[in-house]
């Protein structure tokens with residue numbers, strides 16, 4: 001295949017490159033700004049989805065409770081529904097602390113209860129409707145006998161304690177949330193807890209914001225789809241799967257993914273056709289952006305408003321950022337660990353800040369279990385295994401080490417200015433799970 005040499009001195013990109021490496025914080029801000037501007041001008045559409053397909057989505061608009069929760073006043077215990085006014089006096093001279101009441105018919109769950117007559121106690125199970133007139137529940141273990149008599153046993157009585165407060169073990173209709181009041185705000189992330197509330201409110205569908213839509217491309221003549229045997233010098237494509245999974249976990253939708261060959265013209269033509277056809281919110285590429293003779297992304301996008309620059313971070317130093325035909329573009333480096341670290345350090349936080357999902361990863365302090373070195377002038381991000389306040393470095397700094405990456409659950413940050421850390425030193429780690 002014919003490959004043109006990398007063009008020299010592309011104006012805007014060259015000035016970014018000669019300004020020296022960008023800090024991690026500055027690049028993170030630039031990625032956030034890029035997405036913020038796009039989504040300000042292209043707010044996500046709304047769509048209605050089934051509740052069981054809404055996990056991780058963002059609520060399009062505030063939801064108000066269509067009815068009370070609980071929908072009716074019910075018992076919090078298996079016991080007897082009573083009228084507190086019947087108990088105050090007590091009626092057992094031999095046992096002044098207790099009151100004997102005639103038992104009414106049991107109240108089955110899932111049906112309407114008849115009113116409770118004065119001087120009676122109705123067996124009621126947890127969640128069953130409280131009869132009209134009852135204002136407290138006495139748990140069965142506080143009664144005598146402390147078990148339920150067979151249903152329909154005529155003339156039976158039960159002794160209950162006299163000191164029962166009104167409202168005891170009663171779950172009032174609307175006490176969790178009252179009909180018409182706000183249940184969840186617009187933009188809420190729908191996790192299990194929020195979806196559980198919507199289900200309890202009887203909603204089976206919910207209006208959510210469209211996910212950020214991503215066109216995902218990886219480049220390189222050597223890169224082959226998994227499942228196809230390797231020829232000489234070839235490697236399997238790890239990045240598409242790594243980035244696709246990361247994007248999906250972060251609430252984005254991958255519209256299309258492709259492996260593109262190292263031909264700048266073909267790359268550009270394919271990319272522009274996909275952008276026109278799919279109208280994505282973001283184009284994300286991996287590979288082809290550093291200083292080699294065949295940097296297909298860098299060369300192919302020379303005419304676009306994209307800067308190829310260096311961030312003072314390892315891995316993930318080379319970065320591309322800008323727009324392609326007006327659509328936000330990020331170019332991550334080809335090494336798989338570099339791509340993943342770029343995603344976690346830049347894109348995931350930007351999606352979180354701009355769209356509200358995913359929730360930010362937790363950053364926690366941890367003590368190193370082994371010494372670490374870091375290149376001068378770089379913010380190094382190492383892979384580690386975090387357990388209970390300590391972190392063990394996993395694998396070396398190499399950005400091709402996918403096995404070590406898969407054994408890690410945290411990214412260890414060694415900031416610019418620190419070149420050596422002893423075992424026991426405190427570092428900040430980003431928890432990946």
Ligand SMILES: Nc1nc2c(c(=O)[nH]1)N[C@H]1C(S)=C(S)[C@@H](COP(=O)(O)OP(=O)(O)OC[C@H]3O[C@@H](n4cnc5c(N)ncnc54)[C@H](O)[C@@H]3O)O[C@H]1N2
Nearest residue numbers: 218223236237238239287288289290291317333334335338
């Ligand atoms: N002379 C210099 N060489 C390099 C520099 C530099 O500053 N000067 N930077 C190095 C750093 S750091 C990185 S990171 C890489 C980034 O290179 P590219 O973004 O241009 O990526 P490629 O050269 O295309 O690939 C790098 C590496 O990753 C493998 N790769 C690519 N795509 C995939 C994929 N989809 N799945 C798995 N592996 C992939 C590729 O085979 C290469 O081994 O540049 C350094 N070089």
Ligand code: MOO
Nearest residue numbers: 315316317338399
């Ligand atoms: O910065 Mo590269 O991303 O080391 O491997």
